[in-house]
Amino acid sequence: MGSDSQRQVFFGIDFGTTNSAVAMHQPGKEVQLVRFAFRGEEVPACRSILYFEPSKTAAGQRRVHGFSGPGAIERYLDADEKGRLIQSLKSHLSSRTLSGTEIFGRRHRLEELITRIVSDLRKRAEEQFTHPVKRATVGRPVRFVGADSEEEDDFAVARLREAFLAAGFEEVDFELEPVGAAFAYEAKLDHDELILIGDFGGGTSDFSLLRVGPEVRRRGRKPEDLLGNSGAGLAGDAFDARIVRKLVSPALGLNSEARSLNKILPAVPAWIYAHLEHWHYLSFLRTNNVREILRSARTRALEPEKIEALIAVIEGDLGYQLHQAVQKVKYELSRTDSAEFSFRDGAPGASTVELRIPVTRTQFEGWIADELAAIEHSVDALLKGAGVDPRHVDRVFLTGGTSFVPAVRRIFARRFGEDHIRSGNEFTSVAHGLALRAAAHS
Ligand SMILES: Nc1ncnc2c1ncn2[C@@H]1O[C@H](COP(=O)(O)OP(=O)(O)OP(=O)(O)O)[C@@H](O)[C@H]1O
Ligand SMILES: [Mg+2]
Structure with missing residues (x-):
């Protein structure tokens, strides 16, 4: 059936700051996730990481080899003479001053580095699904790290698109990551709900307020079902940086x-x-x-x-x-x-170096107080902008690795009540939902 059969298969890709995931949706079947081999296990998320190391050919010429994902980490750990590890590429997309980086004497554009990761994701997906992966719905944060305006977000999306096209995709459309997660959440619903999604990753914290459910699907989605979005360009990486500043650096x-x-x-x-x-x-x-x-x-x-x-x-x-x-x-x-x-x-x-330093959760929460305040501000701005009282939100769905942080959950427990919070599939819900969303818009 050529393109017709292709149309029956939908792909969602979550290119994350820390982890990436790919999902395939064939209507009538369970959504499938690409599995990646890592340390003897098969996992549904792949580190968004690159590793470059130099080597010499038999003729004595210098070559640089690149690896992505789990292979990059294994290669790095095995190497006696360490090469360059590169992570959190997504966090630089909005920056006009950061066009790329030099790796062993050769300049690489940021887009080119991302292409390398995305291309390996695409190949791995084709291998597992035995199906060409040429078009996909790809996630994007509401607000990219470092972006101060919509124009800078658009710039970041354009770069991401370029990276995907260079990786062999023919068509990519973008959807907000929390909206992606909302599709995954909705799939389990037997009634309509007004939900707030909070997706907390490595780079960004993203929020969407929307109405979802079987009745919404049946009557057809309307633009007003999406009541609003907001985002803060900080998440897990910013928490890590605080731990370094407050705990590690003083010890060094x-x-x-x-x-x-x-x-x-x-x-x-x-x-x-x-x-x-x-x-x-x-x-x-x-x-x-x-x-x-x-x-x-x-x-x-x-x-x-x-x-x-x-x-x-x-x-x-x-x-x-x-x-x-x-x-x-x-x-x-x-x-x-x-x-x-x-x-x-x-x-x-x-x-x-031998560091053993006790640390309490209370201390950690003090170190990330500014970041927590920025997250709270973003949530409150969304509710205010949409004119929605927290009592009218049926459920809050928290996802992404940083949603495991108790202080992050507390922000929502305080506003909506612990019993209104749901969470789960922290590393896969966005990709999963993006695949469903790809089908909904086909
Ligand atoms: N148990 C945990 N407690 C606290 N933080 C965690 C936990 N597990 C994972 N994380 C953090 O979650 C982050 C990664 O989450 P995730 O994979 O959802 O991000 P991402 O999708 O790659 O990033 P983004 O959505 O910002 O592009 C990292 O900062 C990681 O340290
Ligand atoms: Mg994410």
Whole structure:
């Protein structure tokens, strides 16, 4: 049936800041998710990550190999001489000043890097579904990270579209990620509801207020069923950066002092720690200039062991491992009231850096207070803009990895009551719903 048979299959793609997922919908059948092999398991989400490493051909020519997704992480961990890991690409899409980055002497445009991830997602989907994947409904945040206007959001979407087309898609249409999640939520409903969706990812927090359900579908959707959207360009990555600033960086000498002539000054300039907050830029600190600053700081520092630890982190290029430790303590604080941040760069007793720092959920919530306030503001602005009283919202559906954070859930419990909150399929609901949405608009 050629294009007719293609029309019976619909694809939804959630290209996330941290994780991506792909879903296929064939009307009358269960939505299927692409599975990715990771550490001996099959998982329905794939890290949106790239890894580049140089190698030499038999003729001695330098080559650079790129890997995406789970393969990128495995390759990175196995490598003796570490290459470049790149993550959170989506967070740069709205920036006109960030056009790309240089990797082992070659400039790569941001779109080109995203194409690499998306192209591998597409190939993996074709392999599993044994069906060409040429058109898809793709998610986009309400507000991209760093975007201050609709025009900047449009710019980001145009770049995303270009990346998808270069990855072999012939047709892509975009839908707001929370609206995608709403389609997944709606699929289980046996009655209509006015719902608020909150999708909290790595880069952004997105909200949509809409009416969904079987009756809405039957009578045909109307524009007024979508009462409004709002978004804040921050989420899990911003929480991680706070943990680095408040917990990790002080242990590595931030706020530490050094003697300089007769004055007491900060041992290490603050900009070096700003790089730690964006862990995949840590490799940029392995320069002679930084080495010189740190060597000199170590000799003058009042707490030289902290500077020693910072040097070990930079020289060992341990950004990824440090970030993993940050994530681990953040995840634990979603489950328990207190946890221990623990990080070391070698075997127990044989490492230069050995950090074990107790941390409570209350402390963490204090560190992310500004981000929580921005999220609250965005939710309130949506309700106000739509003229909807929280009491008239039937359900709140929270999804995305950062919705596991208790302080995030509390924002909604306070406004709508705990019994109105539903959550689930944190890493797949957007892709799942986008595939359903693709069918609804075909
Ligand atoms: N148990 C948990 N507790 C707290 N945070 C978590 C937990 N599990 C995952 N996260 C965080 O969720 C984020 C990833 O969520 P998700 O995969 O939904 O994001 P994304 O879709 O890639 O990003 P975006 O939607 O912003 O583009 C990361 O910041 C991760 O640290
Ligand atoms: Mg997401």
